[in-house]
Amino acid sequence: xxxxxxxxxxxxxxxxxxxxxxxxxxxxxxxxxxxxxxxxxxxxxxxxxxxxxxxxxxxxxxxxxxxxxxxxxxxxxxxxxxxxxxxxxxxxxxxxxxxxxxxxxxxxxxxxxxxxxxxxxxxxxxxxxxxxxxxxxxxxxxxxxxxxxxxxxxxxxxxxxxxxxxxxxxxxxxxxxxxxxxxxxxxxxxxxxxxxxxxxxxxxxxxxxxxxxxxxxxxxxxxxxxxxxxxxxxxxxxxxxxxxxxxxxxxxxxxxxxxxxxxxxxxxxxxxxxxxxxxxxxxxxxxxxxxxxxxxxxxxxxxxxxxxxxxxxxxxxxxxxxxxxxxxxxxxxxxxxxxxxx
Amino acid sequence: xxxxxxxxxxxxxxxxxxxxxxxxxxxxxxxxxxxxxxxxxxxxxxxxxxxxxxxxxxxxxxxxxxxxxxxxxxxxxxxxxxxxxxxxxxxxxxxxxxxxxxxxxxxxxxxxxxxxxxxxxxxxxxxxxxxxxxxxxxxxxxxxxxxxxxxxxxxxxxxxxxxxxxxxxxxxxxxxxxxxxxxxxxxxxxxxxxxxxxxxxxxxx
Numbered sequence: 001x002x003x004x005x006x007x008x009x010x011x012x013x014x015x016x017x018x019x020x021x022x023x024x025x026x027x028x029x030x031x032x033x034x035x036x037x038x039x040x041x042x043x044x045x046x047x048x049x050x051x052x053x054x055x056x057x058x059x060x061x062x063x064x065x066x067x068x069x070x071x072x073x074x075x076x077x078x079x080x081x082x083x084x085x086x087x088x089x090x091x092x093x094x095x096x097x098x099x100x101x102x103x104x105x106x107x108x109x110x111x112x113x114x115x116x117x118x119x120x121x122x123x124x125x126x127x128x129x130x131x132x133x134x135x136x137x138x139x140x141x142x143x144x145x146x147x148x149x150x151x152x153x154x155x156x157x158x159x160x161x162x163x164x165x166x167x168x169x170x171x172x173x174x175x176x177x178x179x180x181x182x183x184x185x186x187x188x189x190x191x192x193x194x195x196x197x198x199x200x201x202x203x204x205x206x207x208x209x210x211x212x213x214x215x216x217x218x219x220x221x222x223x224x225x226x227x228x229x230x231x232x233x234x235x236x237x238x239x240x241x242x243x244x245x246x247x248x249x250x251x252x253x254x255x256x257x258x259x260x261x262x263x264x265x266x267x268x269x270x271x272x273x274x275x276x277x278x279x280x281x282x283x284x285x286x287x288x289x290x291x292x293x294x295x296x297x298x299x300x301x302x303x304x305x306x307x308x309x310x311x312x313x314x315x316x317x318x319x320x321x322x323x324x325x326x327x328x329x330x331x332x333x334x335x336x337x338x339x340x341x342x
Numbered sequence: 343x344x345x346x347x348x349x350x351x352x353x354x355x356x357x358x359x360x361x362x363x364x365x366x367x368x369x370x371x372x373x374x375x376x377x378x379x380x381x382x383x384x385x386x387x388x389x390x391x392x393x394x395x396x397x398x399x400x401x402x403x404x405x406x407x408x409x410x411x412x413x414x415x416x417x418x419x420x421x422x423x424x425x426x427x428x429x430x431x432x433x434x435x436x437x438x439x440x441x442x443x444x445x446x447x448x449x450x451x452x453x454x455x456x457x458x459x460x461x462x463x464x465x466x467x468x469x470x471x472x473x474x475x476x477x478x479x480x481x482x483x484x485x486x487x488x489x490x491x492x493x494x495x496x497x498x499x500x501x502x503x504x505x506x507x508x509x510x511x512x513x514x515x516x517x518x519x520x521x522x523x524x525x526x527x528x529x530x531x532x533x534x535x536x537x538x539x540x541x542x543x544x545x546x547x
Contacts, residue, residue: 010518010521010522010525011506011521012525013521013524013525013528013529014499014505014506014521014524014525016528017496017499017528018499018503019499019500019504019505019506019509019524020505020506021505021506021507030432045528045529045532047532048481048518048528048531048532048535049500051474051477051478051481051535052392052478052481052482052485052500052531053392053478054392054395054474054475054478055470055471055474055475055478068397068547069396069397069398069400070398070399072383072387072401072403075379075383075401075404075405075408076376076383076408078405078409079375079379079404079405079407079408079409080372080375080412081409081413082409082412082413083370083413085370085371085372085443086370086371086372095376097370098369098370098371099369101368101369101370102368102370103514105368105370105413105414105415105416106368106416108413108414108416109414177405207396225470243416243419244419244421245362245368246365246368246369247365247366248372249365249366249369249371250367250371327506341359341492
């Protein structure tokens with residue numbers, strides 16, 4: 001009896017909400033018939049739910065002549081207007097378009113928290129300024145006017161890493177004299193301009209190779225590099241703000257993985273001890289010498305591989321599957337991590 | 343053979359449907375919003391209509407809710423709850439805000455005869471309907487102020503038609519906890535009626 005009483009008492013709110021399990025349905029009325037306390041409580045709770053349901057006037061408080069709802073079919077298109085559509089671009093620029101859309105969606109969360117430390121000695125504002133500087137070489141090359149920022153005061157024969165770091169420092173110093181919102185607006189405008197270039201829309205125009213940041217690659221792949229860097233810094237900013245930034249859409253992630261594998265292969269050269277390299281859920285490659293038998297196997301998850309190449313994992317920290325010659329594996333991991341310039 | 347030595351903490355084993363939708367929303371995939379709308383548009387409207395009792399207002403609330411998810415996808419965190427609950431709670435919040443602002447406007451325009459149109463003249467008699475309507479708003483206002491864990495389970499049971507067991511599974515909490523939260527929540531709401539604090543809800547305070 002007491003057991004029934006306690007059990008039913010715990011169920012009364014669920015009963016009032018109509019949220020009982022079918023098996024409980026009979027138990028409750030049986031007990032209510034013989035327990036005044038529970039019956040009173042049940043009545044009180046059910047009356048509360050009835051009042052939440054509201055009066056049963058068929059036309060609502062506005063009567064039959066109240067304001068008409070606009071057609072339900074308009075609701076989704078109107079909601080979609082709350083955000084600018086991602087530009088439709090060729091496949092090689094789509095990952096950059098998505099990464100830019102993703103960072104634009106993240107930045108409102110930084111409002112009032114622009115000075116949160118992110119990575120290196122950068123806060124959110126400086127990380128944006130760095131991206132502004134980092135997108136600049138491709139923008140310049142594609143004929144976009146970037147003159148709003150301090151002119152480039154760096155010799156043409158300066159090694160690219162030095163030039164790159166100095167330019168970032170210059171732009172950060174410049175942007176600190178402005179509001180974060182102004183920096184965001186300039187970064188977004190430059191990114192939008194990149195996505196509006198003919199090279200973002202036409203694979204043939206994007207096929208010619210140019211040297212940027214020490215890498216001679218087709219323009220199409222420089223767009224992928226921009227996507228890569230934009231995503232990794234978005235991930236940095238997300239971590240700093242306590243938000244989990246999702247990996248790029250699956251198709252884009254694999255475009256980034258294939259580019260990174262190609263650059264890693266070139267960097268290892270034709271004589272490195274060969275390693276069978278697999279990325280979970282995708283392809284396998286033999287990295288290093290083609291003339292020797294494979295010395296080891298290495299498996300990485302695609303996101304972890306990108307974060308390793310992006311410098312967000314130390315070579316000995318990245319989660320991995322390995323088999324065979326440890327030295328050959330370490331060589332690949334260390335080389336991958338050394339590619340990071342972000 | 344390649345043996346994974348350790349699992350990574352950076353990506354989940356099998357991303358949930360919500361996680362995958364969120365990923366697509368973040369990166370600006372319009373078809374993801376269309377999918378969310380197809381799945382939860384009905385629930386969002388139902389919640390908004392229950393509170394506002396105006397199809398036009400419910401449609402506006404639905405637009406606001408999906409616009410919010412689209413323009414601020416990071417406001418939803420798949421690690422903290424389901425999209426269903428998040429949308430339901432947001433729709434309810436916006437609907438309560440709508441009613442509060444309506445009430446303010448009505449007060450401002452009390453001298454205006456036009457305001458009288460808002461009083462229904464249908465059965466069961468205007469006075470009773472008005473009183474019931476006020477009580478309903480008081481309850482929804484109180485529901486919107488409940489602690490988040492209680493609010494979520496009420497939303498699943500009351501608006502989304504889940505049993506307490508299904509709600510517990512969706513929220514990842516023990517069944518007993520779901521029952522207790524429902525009970526605490528509903529008792530709090532019942533007490534609001536017995537002892538209405540002050541008409542602050544009407545002032546939007």
